[in-house]
Amino acid sequence: MKRISFFFVAFLFSFPIFAAQNIDFVDIGELDRTIVFDIRYATPNNFTGKIIYPAARCLLRRDAAIRLLNVQEKLEKKGYRLIVFDCYRPLSVQKRFWEIMPDERYVADPSKGSRHNRGAAVDVSLADAEGKPLPMPTEYDDFSEKANRGYKGASPEALKNSAILETAMKEEGFEPFPTEWWHFDAPGWDQYPVSDFPLKRAAGCED
Numbered sequence: 001m002k003r004i005s006f007f008f009v010a011f012l013f014s015f016p017i018f019a020a021q022n023i024d025f026v027d028i029g030e031l032d033r034t035i036v037f038d039i040r041y042a043t044p045n046n047f048t049g050k051i052i053y054p055a056a057r058c059l060l061r062r063d064a065a066i067r068l069l070n071v072q073e074k075l076e077k078k079g080y081r082l083i084v085f086d087c088y089r090p091l092s093v094q095k096r097f098w099e100i101m102p103d104e105r106y107v108a109d110p111s112k113g114s115r116h117n118r119g120a121a122v123d124v125s126l127a128d129a130e131g132k133p134l135p136m137p138t139e140y141d142d143f144s145e146k147a148n149r150g151y152k153g154a155s156p157e158a159l160k161n162s163a164i165l166e167t168a169m170k171e172e173g174f175e176p177f178p179t180e181w182w183h184f185d186a187p188g189w190d191q192y193p194v195s196d197f198p199l200k201r202a203a204g205c206e207d
């Protein structure tokens, strides 16, 4: 009986501490209706050619989510919107990616864990005010040097859009990933633990 009460008390206390550090996971789709969702791994339109996620959801650690919502708010004032391709990715999905492409240039080794497995990384792009995707240097998940942030061979319009996105993300503390124009890490991303809970459909969501 004493054992049960101890665990019960520990259970109760774990929640406020967890929330206070803003490391709990939140669903961007429940907090914002203006970000454009194009969760590629919930469709066959990704490098695997298969539907990997059972739900097109963007879950992030609360601190990263707040920052992303701030980016969206600032971009909206300038006539743009964020497009989100990928957020939290379960570790078991990372293992599947690794089976398909065991090359660290393109896919993070699951024994180390991807930044996305920690829930503090986002893959994003830029749309106009109507949600139409704007030209960017490459397609998403283009595994070539053309996706590098230093690559200057893209059209001036694409380079400008990429710079607008990067500036907006950096202003909210996100760190741009050098070899992928779409990838950004929230501050302290490496302090979050790797997670592996499944990405399920939201409760009450029928589509």
Ligand SMILES: [Zn+2]
Pocket: 086, 116, 121, 122, 123, 182, 183, 184
């Ligand atoms: Zn990424």
